[in-house]
Amino acid sequence: LAVVGVGLLGGSVALAARRRGVASRVVGVDRAPNALDYALATGVLDDGSPEIAPATAAADIVVVCTPVDVIASHVLTAAAAARPGTVLTDVGSTKGNVVAALRGRLPSGVAFIGGHPLAGSHHNGPAHASADLFEGRLVVLTPTPETDTAALQRLCDFWQALGARVRLMGAEEHDRAVALTSHLPHLLAAALAGILPPELDDLTATGFRDTTRLAAGLPGLWTAILQANRGAILAALDQLEGQLQRFRRTLTEEVARDLRSLLESGKIARDRLDTD
Amino acid sequence: LAVVGVGLLGGSVALAARRRGVASRVVGVDRAPNALDYALATGVLDDGSPEIAPATAAADIVVVCTPVDVIASHVLTAAAAARPGTVLTDVGSTKGNVVAALRGRLPSGVAFIGGHPLAGSHHNGPAHASADLFEGRLVVLTPTPETDTAALQRLCDFWQALGARVRLMGAEEHDRAVALTSHLPHLLAAALAGILPPELDDLTATGFRDTTRLAAGLPGLWTAILQANRGAILAALDQLEGQLQRFRRTLTEEVARDLRSLLESGKIARDRLDTD
Numbered sequence: 001l002a003v004v005g006v007g008l009l010g011g012s013v014a015l016a017a018r019r020r021g022v023a024s025r026v027v028g029v030d031r032a033p034n035a036l037d038y039a040l041a042t043g044v045l046d047d048g049s050p051e052i053a054p055a056t057a058a059a060d061i062v063v064v065c066t067p068v069d070v071i072a073s074h075v076l077t078a079a080a081a082a083r084p085g086t087v088l089t090d091v092g093s094t095k096g097n098v099v100a101a102l103r104g105r106l107p108s109g110v111a112f113i114g115g116h117p118l119a120g121s122h123h124n125g126p127a128h129a130s131a132d133l134f135e136g137r138l139v140v141l142t143p144t145p146e147t148d149t150a151a152l153q154r155l156c157d158f159w160q161a162l163g164a165r166v167r168l169m170g171a172e173e174h175d176r177a178v179a180l181t182s183h184l185p186h187l188l189a190a191a192l193a194g195i196l197p198p199e200l201d202d203l204t205a206t207g208f209r210d211t212t213r214l215a216a217g218l219p220g221l222w223t224a225i226l227q228a229n230r231g232a233i234l235a236a237l238d239q240l241e242g243q244l245q246r247f248r249r250t251l252t253e254e255v256a257r258d259l260r261s262l263l264e265s266g267k268i269a270r271d272r273l274d275t276d
Numbered sequence: 277l278a279v280v281g282v283g284l285l286g287g288s289v290a291l292a293a294r295r296r297g298v299a300s301r302v303v304g305v306d307r308a309p310n311a312l313d314y315a316l317a318t319g320v321l322d323d324g325s326p327e328i329a330p331a332t333a334a335a336d337i338v339v340v341c342t343p344v345d346v347i348a349s350h351v352l353t354a355a356a357a358a359r360p361g362t363v364l365t366d367v368g369s370t371k372g373n374v375v376a377a378l379r380g381r382l383p384s385g386v387a388f389i390g391g392h393p394l395a396g397s398h399h400n401g402p403a404h405a406s407a408d409l410f411e412g413r414l415v416v417l418t419p420t421p422e423t424d425t426a427a428l429q430r431l432c433d434f435w436q437a438l439g440a441r442v443r444l445m446g447a448e449e450h451d452r453a454v455a456l457t458s459h460l461p462h463l464l465a466a467a468l469a470g471i472l473p474p475e476l477d478d479l480t481a482t483g484f485r486d487t488t489r490l491a492a493g494l495p496g497l498w499t500a501i502l503q504a505n506r507g508a509i510l511a512a513l514d515q516l517e518g519q520l521q522r523f524r525r526t527l528t529e530e531v532a533r534d535l536r537s538l539l540e541s542g543k544i545a546r547d548r549l550d551t552d
Binding site: 118119120121137138140167177178180181182184185186187188189190191192193194195196198200201202203204205206207208209210211212213214215216217218219220222223226227230233234237239240241243244247248251252254256259260262263264265266267269270271272273274 | 394395396397413414416443453454456457458460461462463464465466467468469470471472474476477478479480481482483484485486487488489490491492493494495496498499502503506509510513515516517519520523524527528530532535536538539540541542543545546547548549550
């Protein structure tokens with residue numbers, strides 16, 4: 001197993017694969033010496049390298065865990081060095097841009113299938129990696145009509161061995177879904193936190209903190225994600241602004257019954273998530 | 277001590293006062309027999325009653341913990357039965373409406389001071405009450421120019437004995453602040469949860485769940501709160517929509533640097549809250 005990018009997700013993939021006996025040898029790639037040193041010192045990796053090609057040349061599975069705007073180029077570098085039969089995947093939050101950038105550009109015998117584990121943390125870096133990060137979580141894989149079935153099966157087995165459930169979706173369908181379930185919440189959390197003046201910090205309680213938790217994410221990573229999926233995010237934002245308009249109307253026109261029914265539809269949806 | 281309304285907050289006030297030896301006798305009022313039975317059976321209350329007047333006639337401090345649209349009328353009923361020297365307060369999320377409704381209407385010798393503990397839970401009911409709910413939390417008190425200083429001091433001492441920090445603010449200043457720090461986050465959480473179609477439930481992860489957690493609150497309670505503070509909430513919603521417009525512009529015009537700086541201002545504010 002080769003993991004390119006040893007941060008929270010890459011570190012967790014490496015750790016989970018090692019603890020669960022999924023890979024006999026785990027090699028990591030990171031340009032940041034700190035991340036590699038940490039992962040080597042804590043036994044997460046067998047070996048580390050700042051370069052992709054030497055690390056991925058002997059791998060059966062390569063998982064690219066770098067920011068969404070550089071995934072495609074890292075996959076191409078890894079694929080050029082890989083042996084035939086190697087399966088490459090990624091963990092990026094957007095899939096359409098990656099799948100499109102790689103279409104028809106991989107050496108024959110090497111497969112790429114886009115992936116996105118719906119797991120994460122507002123913490124960053126390999127020190128927060130966890131062998132159980134994927135336990136019970138959903139991993140979306142986005143095969144195309146050209147995807148090799150055997151490669152897809154190997155990747156499904158890999159993620160299931162790490163404790164995850166696998167769901168297959170088209171890349172565009174995935175991007176539309178996560179625009180609403182992940183990217184819009186991030187944008188909202190950042191917008192709400194961004195209008196809090198410091199003199200009101202003391203007047204925030206757990207509600208504000210929960211609602212804005214995502215705003216602590218790394219701005220560089222999220223700039224790339226929001227840009228890569230901007231069409232779907234703008235559509236999700238339209239939907240949200242329509243719903244905010246409905247709330248606004250119930251407040252300006254003082255229609256208590258309509259306000260209550262808007263709050264009830266939110267509660268019904270939120271309560272559904274806790275019974276899953 | 278008399279507690280009117282034995283739900284999450286009322287139950288926690290009673291429990292904290294008993295555990296910390298703040299009151300020698302704790303009497304509860306609730307029209308729901310279940311809530312009273314539960315609180316009596318678990319030793320939270322010494323006595324319970326469905327009626328306000330008999331329960332508050334012998335109290336030194338009366339804490340009204342009912343929904344914001346009925347607080348003022350419950351305070352008036354309690355005040356009419358109270359002995360001179362009794363201090364009445366409440367725990368409602370809005371203060372302007374309560375303070376205005378009570379101005380000049382209390383019997384002489386009886387003091388009312390508005391209160392709002394910035395503590396809560398997305399759980400409801402006395403079964404979730406906790407003796408530590410107020411530990412380290414802020415309680416806002418909203419005295420007016422007419423407030424008796426000795427009564428204010430007694431109420432400060434009371435909340436501090438329950439583990440809280442006390443901050444004095446004008447009722448309008450309080451309402452403007454919590455419109456942004458509490459009511460707007462609630463509205464946003466409900467709006468976001470409300471646009472989630474069930475087929476995307478499976479594609480939500482901790483980020484969506486954190487951001488929408490407040491939407492699980494009781495719609496009836498929150499309808500009353502949002503209506504009572506609608507002017508300030510509409511102003512806070514304007515501010516948020518301005519910030520969402522800024523995000524929208526960075527996405528439509530693809531200005532990565534501006535998008536990143538919006539995300540950074542959100543992160544700076546959110547990180548501030550964790551170091552408090």
